[in-house]
Amino acid sequence: MTDIALTDPLPGDWCHMALRHCETYIDGFGYPPVFETYALAVIAQMAQDYSPPRDRLIVARRGSQRLGTIAIRFTDDETAQLRFLLLEPAARGAGLGRRLVAAVIDHARAHAARTLFLETASDLAPARALYAAAGFRLESAEPVDFLPPGVTSERWSLVL
Numbered sequence: 001m002t003d004i005a006l007t008d009p010l011p012g013d014w015c016h017m018a019l020r021h022c023e024t025y026i027d028g029f030g031y032p033p034v035f036e037t038y039a040l041a042v043i044a045q046m047a048q049d050y051s052p053p054r055d056r057l058i059v060a061r062r063g064s065q066r067l068g069t070i071a072i073r074f075t076d077d078e079t080a081q082l083r084f085l086l087l088e089p090a091a092r093g094a095g096l097g098r099r100l101v102a103a104v105i106d107h108a109r110a111h112a113a114r115t116l117f118l119e120t121a122s123d124l125a126p127a128r129a130l131y132a133a134a135g136f137r138l139e140s141a142e143p144v145d146f147l148p149p150g151v152t153s154e155r156w157s158l159v160l
Contacts, residue, residue, distance in 0.1 A: 067091040
């Protein structure tokens with residue numbers, strides 16, 4: 001894993017992130033086709049509003065190969081949102097997810113965030129376990145139309 005660099009975005013990374021989220025969740029997890037509309041709209045809005053250095057898209061790379069993404073965006077001066085954690089199947093289980101989440105937490109602290117929150121889905125057990133291990137706590141859950149029946153959208157938060 002030491003050969004994996006965490007980098008800022010390069011041309012094409014936003015589009016790649018959108019594509020991989022749609023493919024992963026629709027093809028891999030059976031999410032409804034409306035998930036694509038949701039994901040594209042949210043990623044496009046984040047790219048349009050992207051304001052580094054506080055906001056950051058981090059891409060995990062081994063050479064030119066993209067292995068994962070995670071993003072952080074500030075919603076106000078003291079609150080940030082973790083977004084778009086995704087690991088390619090070949091990169092799972094080796095600690096890269098923990099490394100990406102830690103990078104976002106460190107970034108939030110370095111930019112004076114007091115709270116970091118995220119939204120995930122109730123069927124994503126490995127991601128939920130990763131967030132819980134990092135100290136995030138489940139705050140709420142509700143059904144939404146872009147997730148499969150019986151799967152809820154969850155909001156988790158971490159006081160920094």
